[in-house]
Amino acid sequence: MDQRVKPAPHEIRRARADNPKTRERDLAAQLGISEAELVAAHCGDGVVRVEPRVNDLLTGLEAVGEVMALTRNDSAVHEKIGVYEKVVSGNHNAMVLGENIDLRIFPKIWAHGFAVEKRDGGDIRRSLQFFDAAGEAVHKVHLRPASNLYAYQKLVAELESPNQESTVAMSEGSISESGLESEAEASAAAADVNDLRDRWSRLTDVHQFFGMLKTLKLDRRQAMRMVGQDYAWLLDNGAVSAMFHHAAEGEMPIMCFVGNRGCIQIHSGPITSIKPMGPWINVLDETFHLHLRTDRIQEVWAVRKPTKDSHVTSLEAYGADGKMIIQFFGKRHEGEGEREDWRFLAENLPRIPGPTAA
Structure with missing residues (x-):
């Protein structure tokens, strides 16, 4: 991340409005901010801050039913459609051992959370997005047409943070690797x-x-x-x-x-x-998508x-x-x-x- 003065929340929102098709991660990089800061700038405008209480999140997600789980790093994006089931809670390590959604989670890394609603034509796309202390995405949960909206809204209400500020404090490099x-x-x-x-x-x-x-x-x-x-x-x-x-x-x-x-x-x-596209190789199966640079x-x-x-x-x-x-x-x-x-x-x-x- 560069050292220029970071844009204010209203400037971030304007940049988002001016670049509606740019991916959040890419737009954040262009603005010299983290993705978490980009999302936080929209608090009160389709975004609600939620507490990253991983164990409560995992146990509550099963009732939401079919969703898409997304985990990524700089060079690979892994997407799975399924249900959060067979949850094993833990403060240091947590797991989801479902038939389709299979996760190994390190809860202490999760620092910021948001419930996000975005309009897409006549539809509303809903997701839960979680970030580390440096504002890097660690995990996202995207609702699908078959998801239980009532259970999702109940979970968001249970996790809603009293802090709904549109800025987040970043602490790069303060957390050891896991x-x-x-x-x-x-x-x-x-x-x-x-x-x-x-x-x-x-x-x-x-x-x-x-x-x-x-x-x-x-x-x-x-x-x-x-x-x-x-x-x-x-x-x-x-x-x-x-x-x-x-x-x-x-x-x-x-x-x-x-x-x-x-x-x-x-x-x-x-x-x-298997679908190569430029530098990417993609797997585009029914319940599994992978995008690898x-x-x-x-x-x-x-x-x-x-x-x-x-x-x-x-x-x-x-x-x-x-x-x-x-x-x-x-x-x-x-x-x-x-x-x-x-x-x-x-x-x-x-x-x-x-x-x-x-």
């Missing part, structure tokens, strides 16, 4: 390759991976570069697009993770309709992690900032081995030669 990129900054210089390989070989669950990195004070890419090509290997940047097309052709069910520091959203199932992919890794059920293979794309953009697995359930078709695909995507660990 989600897909929660590893602390670390130096690989002191790490021992043999120790890393030994610990990696003794993993029995993919969820132990972060703990291993934390113990060794490594981030993901440092560990992957060190561990050797029997566990992690660099792929051509076109590997993600190739995977999409092969998975669609083979009707292969996959798991697709997109997240930010406040929320990770997961699709589990096949993908069918392939030109922002700096590295793609295939990563093999041992489990008690043999091993699983992930495909991970990273941006120039070193943060993970998107991650894929073959669809599997706890206690099941990895799908052979997914493993074959991941192991045969085009590689970039790299060093072999000692």
Whole structure:
């Protein structure tokens, strides 16, 4: 964000009126403000501030019925249509484990919330939008024609904040990273390759991976570069697009993770309709939409992690900032081995030669 004087709320509203078709995220960037500040400027004019009480939100959303859940980062947008069901509450971590909507949430990152109404011709589009302390979107819930409007309005009333000011205080960089990129900054210089390989070989669950990195004070890419090509290997940047097309052709069910520091959203199932458009590759299926900026992919890794059920293979794309953009697995359930078709695909995507660990 630049250092120019930020526009006042009335100036933001005028800019919105002058640019009705510009996406909120893009307009905010043009104005030198966060998306949360753009939304807040409309409080009292189709926008109501709500408290980001994540557990109350999640338990209340089930009654709203079918909605569209949206989680994004700078380079990927993940949209799922379904119901918020099988909610697991928690102050540090919360989950939604529904058939279609599958989320891993870090509530302490959620700092600002808004209920938004926008006129679209003769219709009104309604959504709940949540942001972190820096004003970056962490999660949005969009109503659909089948949504229960009464339950939604009741939930908004329950979450409504006493503070309805049209400005929000930003605190960039004040919150430590969580989600897909929660590893602390670390130096690989002191790490021992043999120790890393030994610990990696003794993993029995993919969820132990972060703990291993934390113990060794490594981030993901440092560990992957060190561990050797029997566990992690660099792929051509076109590997993600190739995977999409092969998975669609083979009707292969996959798991697709997109997240930010406040929320990770997961699709589990096949993908069918793949539509490239400029730098974007899009999945446009009935209950799953994905929009991925392939030109922002700096590295793609295939990563093999041992489990008690043999091993699983992930495909991970990273941006120039070193943060993970998107991650894929073959669809599997706890206690099941990895799908052979997914493993074959991941192991045969085009590689970039790299060093072999000692």
